[in-house]
Amino acid sequence: MLDVVIRLISLLVVFHIGCILMSKAFLEQVGKTVLLMGNEAVARGAVEAGISFASAYPGTPSTEIVETLARYANVLGIHVEWSTNEKVAFEAAYGAAMSGVRALTCMKHVGLNVAADPFMSSAYTGVRGGFVIVTADDVGMWSSQNEQDNRWYGLHAFIPVFEPYSPAEAKELTKEIFDFSEKFEHPVILRTTTRISHARGPVQLGKLRKPVWGEFTKNAERWVVVPAHARKLRLKLLKRWSKIEEAVNNFPFNRVENPGSKKVIIACGITYGHVVDVLREMDKINDVTLLKLSSTVPVPRKLVVKAVEDAEEVLVVEELEPIVEDKVKAILQEEGMPAKVHGKDMVPRAGELTLNKVADFLVKFLNVSKQSVPWLGTHQEVSIEVPPRPPTLCPGCPHRATFFALKKAVSKLKMKPVYLGDIGCYTLGVNPPYRVQDTCIEMGGSIGAANGLAVTTKQPMIAIIGDSTFFHAGIPPLINAVYNNTPFLTIILDNRTTAMTGHQPHPGTGMTASGEPAKIIRPENIARSLGVEYIDVVNPFKLDEAAEKIAEALKFVEEKRKPAVIVSSRKCALLVISDARRKNIKIPVYRVNLEKCTACTRCYNVFACPAIQVLEDGKAYIDPMLCAGCGDCAQVCPVQAIEPTIKPGKEWKELWW
Amino acid sequence: MNDRYKNVLAVGVGGQGLITFGRVLAEAAILNGVKVLTAEVHGMAQRGGSVVTHIRLGDVESPLIPLNGAHVIVSMELLEAARYINYANKETILILNKRLIRPNIPGVKMPKMDEIIEKIKSIGLKTVILEADKLAEEAGSYVSANMVMLGALLGSKILDGFVKLENIEKVISKMPEPWREINIKALKLGYSSYSQDSY
Numbered sequence: 001m002l003d004v005v006i007r008l009i010s011l012l013v014v015f016h017i018g019c020i021l022m023s024k025a026f027l028e029q030v031g032k033t034v035l036l037m038g039n040e041a042v043a044r045g046a047v048e049a050g051i052s053f054a055s056a057y058p059g060t061p062s063t064e065i066v067e068t069l070a071r072y073a074n075v076l077g078i079h080v081e082w083s084t085n086e087k088v089a090f091e092a093a094y095g096a097a098m099s100g101v102r103a104l105t106c107m108k109h110v111g112l113n114v115a116a117d118p119f120m121s122s123a124y125t126g127v128r129g130g131f132v133i134v135t136a137d138d139v140g141m142w143s144s145q146n147e148q149d150n151r152w153y154g155l156h157a158f159i160p161v162f163e164p165y166s167p168a169e170a171k172e173l174t175k176e177i178f179d180f181s182e183k184f185e186h187p188v189i190l191r192t193t194t195r196i197s198h199a200r201g202p203v204q205l206g207k208l209r210k211p212v213w214g215e216f217t218k219n220a221e222r223w224v225v226v227p228a229h230a231r232k233l234r235l236k237l238l239k240r241w242s243k244i245e246e247a248v249n250n251f252p253f254n255r256v257e258n259p260g261s262k263k264v265i266i267a268c269g270i271t272y273g274h275v276v277d278v279l280r281e282m283d284k285i286n287d288v289t290l291l292k293l294s295s296t297v298p299v300p301r302k303l304v305v306k307a308v309e310d311a312e313e314v315l316v317v318e319e320l321e322p323i324v325e326d327k328v329k330a331i332l333q334e335e336g337m338p339a340k341v342h343g344k345d346m347v348p349r350a351g352e353l354t355l356n357k358v359a360d361f362l363v364k365f366l367n368v369s370k371q372s373v374p375w376l377g378t379h380q381e382v383s384i385e386v387p388p389r390p391p392t393l394c395p396g397c398p399h400r401a402t403f404f405a406l407k408k409a410v411s412k413l414k415m416k417p418v419y420l421g422d423i424g425c426y427t428l429g430v431n432p433p434y435r436v437q438d439t440c441i442e443m444g445g446s447i448g449a450a451n452g453l454a455v456t457t458k459q460p461m462i463a464i465i466g467d468s469t470f471f472h473a474g475i476p477p478l479i480n481a482v483y484n485n486t487p488f489l490t491i492i493l494d495n496r497t498t499a500m501t502g503h504q505p506h507p508g509t510g511m512t513a514s515g516e517p518a519k520i521i522r523p524e525n526i527a528r529s530l531g532v533e534y535i536d537v538v539n540p541f542k543l544d545e546a547a548e549k550i551a552e553a554l555k556f557v558e559e560k561r562k563p564a565v566i567v568s569s570r571k572c573a574l575l576v577i578s579d580a581r582r583k584n585i586k587i588p589v590y591r592v593n594l595e596k597c598t599a600c601t602r603c604y605n606v607f608a609c610p611a612i613q614v615l616e617d618g619k620a621y622i623d624p625m626l627c628a629g630c631g632d633c634a635q636v637c638p639v640q641a642i643e644p645t646i647k648p649g650k651e652w653k654e655l656w657w
Numbered sequence: 658m659n660d661r662y663k664n665v666l667a668v669g670v671g672g673q674g675l676i677t678f679g680r681v682l683a684e685a686a687i688l689n690g691v692k693v694l695t696a697e698v699h700g701m702a703q704r705g706g707s708v709v710t711h712i713r714l715g716d717v718e719s720p721l722i723p724l725n726g727a728h729v730i731v732s733m734e735l736l737e738a739a740r741y742i743n744y745a746n747k748e749t750i751l752i753l754n755k756r757l758i759r760p761n762i763p764g765v766k767m768p769k770m771d772e773i774i775e776k777i778k779s780i781g782l783k784t785v786i787l788e789a790d791k792l793a794e795e796a797g798s799y800v801s802a803n804m805v806m807l808g809a810l811l812g813s814k815i816l817d818g819f820v821k822l823e824n825i826e827k828v829i830s831k832m833p834e835p836w837r838e839i840n841i842k843a844l845k846l847g848y849s850s851y852s853q854d855s856y
């Protein structure tokens with residue numbers, strides 16, 4: 001039995017071993033070359049630049065920057081926090097930079113949409129200490145709802161954008177642009193993409209610079225953006241922008257390689273590595289001029305002119321939108337240069353670039369044979385149909401239990417509700433067999449959209465939102481529902497953590513980013529204080545009781561035509577397993593009594609826990625390596641064929657709170 | 658292909674230790690004084706989904722392996738081996754764990770293990786199949802199956818000149834006990850079983 005327990009928990013142990021490896025590398029001695037993830041490299045660059053403050057809301061692929069800094073906040077003597085959302089994170093770091101210290105704020109690309117309001121103003125006022133805004137764009141949408149190109153934001157706000165091409169450069173660039181920002185007293189964007197954020201490579205560690213205290217100097221004309229001040233600030237901003245446009249011509253991370261060719265390739269950010277590798281493969285690296293661009297907004301005019309001086313054809317290689325391409329075309333037209341500029345006519349606009357895609361268009365641009373690249377051509381295939389493997393809710397996930405109870409409640413009431421979904425692990429509820437996410441728009445959009453749909457339709461509306469997402473952007477729309485008396489049910493999935501991004505604490509967790517104890521803010525208390533009249537807290541692992549309570553709440557909404565809130569409260573199973581290991585508590589894994597099992601398929605096809613595997617005769621088998629001991633499947637089984645291998649004790653049950 | 662670099666594609670199911678696999682290999686390469694770049698997948702893509710880690714050792718600037726461009730594919734699971742076979746070319750070596758994990762899809766149609774193995778072998782690439790989970794159990798924990806696969810990769814000699822086994826051991830020796838001992842055992846079991854299990 002002990003063996004099973006060790007096996008069960010060891011997955012998480014490995015995760016922690018990983019953290020230990022990572023942590024040692026991050027603070028190794030100066031001068032040493034260590035393996036860092038792109039996000040760790042950005043964090044290291046920021047502490048080498050001497051930041052005093054860092055803030056973020058977790059979001060893939062940006063999360064590990066502030067997660068790494070939080071781990072060393074106390075050692076380094078800096079303040080690092082998880083803020084409630086990106087707007088607050090931005091404002092906090094912006095405030096710190098107003099005081100003259102260096103500050104960092106990080107977010108995924110869509111997080112900048114949330115922070116866009118203070119972002120725009122920050123360009124007007126500028127800052128005193130270096131202020132770097134990291135936008136980790138998710139080109140290819142590995143874990144996001146869109147692949148927006150946040151370089152537009154730089155153009156929109158007059159904030160320069162810098163893009164590294166490797167983890168090593170990410171570290172150096174971060175450090176450099178803190179100086180740049182401070183020199184111009186202006187915020188700057190570091191734009192990474194998933195293949196930088198989650199790439200690893202060798203990084204040479206530099207000296208750490210000590211954080212300092214700031215002091216706010218009163219100056220209403222600068223910091224109070226009333227119209228009279230803002231008009232003057234706008235003129236100052238435009239002047240600063242001209243200086244920045246000039247400065248990027250000499251930015252040390254841009255360079256022209258092999259000047260003087262008839263064909264010029266302008267490689268932006270990450271694409272530099274792809275282009276170099278393909279050119280080497282073709283043995284063409286010495287036949288073209290390469291402009292490596294790390295400052296993409298604004299485009300360095302003089303450098304472009306220098307690079308394309310002798311060119312007949314130019315190819316701008318950038319992912320997503322033709323931001324550099326359009327500017328290069330404008331520059332050449334203004335300068336009266338005849339070179340033909342290619343870009344999105346050859347380079348795909350959707351999805352991330354791969355070496356195969358880059359090779360495809362370089363073969364065309366350079367007019368060389370496909371045979372010059374050994375890996376262009378047909379692919380190997382296996383002649384079987386490989387079923388897809390979408391991500392899934394983990395064994396023991398309380399969301400699965402809530403979904404099951406919810407469907408039970410709805411079917412009892414013979415109701416056909418619309419499920420308004422949100423951003424988090426529970427978005428996976430869109431998949432069969434659950435299908436409890438009819439919409440998913442953005443953070444907080446579940447309760448937000450319910451405010452309209454509950455008014456314009458006669459269908460029952462159920463908003464489903466996680467606790468972290470509720471704190472992030474769910475509270476204003478719930479206030480709206482109380483204020484306007486909008487009838488819908490909100491189910492808050494309270495698992496005490498920001499699970500999808502890797503378990504960062506939030507206002508309901510009781511711990512800060514750097515591990516200090518914190519006040520626990522309960523979602524039901526927020527709902528109560530807003531004036532929601534029907535609030536109930538349920539334990540989703542008591543299936544029948546939870547279904548009953550959800551049904552009551554739905555009846556309340558239908559009869560009283562008012563908003564109601566259910567808080568479904570059980571901890572993330574991954575945290576429970578980790579706690580069990582720490583406290584040496586045995587996990588009561590479940591097993592199937594094959595004599596009772598009738599192969600009805602309910603547990604693996606309707607409940608769909610990934611720990612439940614299928615035997616050849618269709619009967620169920622619970623993999624003891626995967627079972628998290630939640631016991632929900634035992635309640636789902638119609639013939640009571642599923643039983644615990646040991647009796648779940650009090651200690652075990654308490655872990656789930 | 659040339660000897661400037663080696664492309665190792667590691668595939669499997671989220672939770673099977675692919676990120677650790679890539680990290681240990683990459684750290685060992687750095688101890689060897691060899692440049693390395695890796696690319697991995699986090700977040701939504703990791704929740705029990707299909708996972709792929711690119712590891713490129715040597716003189717490269719991009720972290721991504723092209724389709725048709727893997728020198729070796731290490732697969733922790735057979736369906737995933739079949740899924741990512743388009744990264745193989747005629748000279749690619751396949752090192753596969755004999756394990757099949759059912760995707761969590763209601764009513765999913767599963768091919769049989771023997772059928773998958775047979776179809777993969779019929780492509781005609783050098784294919785080595787290990788029971789990594791079993792070997793890891795022998796070493797002390799099924800969790801170390803990823804280290805068994807790493808051992809097998811080193812046993813293939815394909816990374817000779819890029820990564821030494823002793824540097825992998827050095828990286829593992831930074832881990833706390835009992836994992837240090839279990840992982841080193843798993844690594845060695847994998848290393849020696851590569852030559853024993855032929856295709």
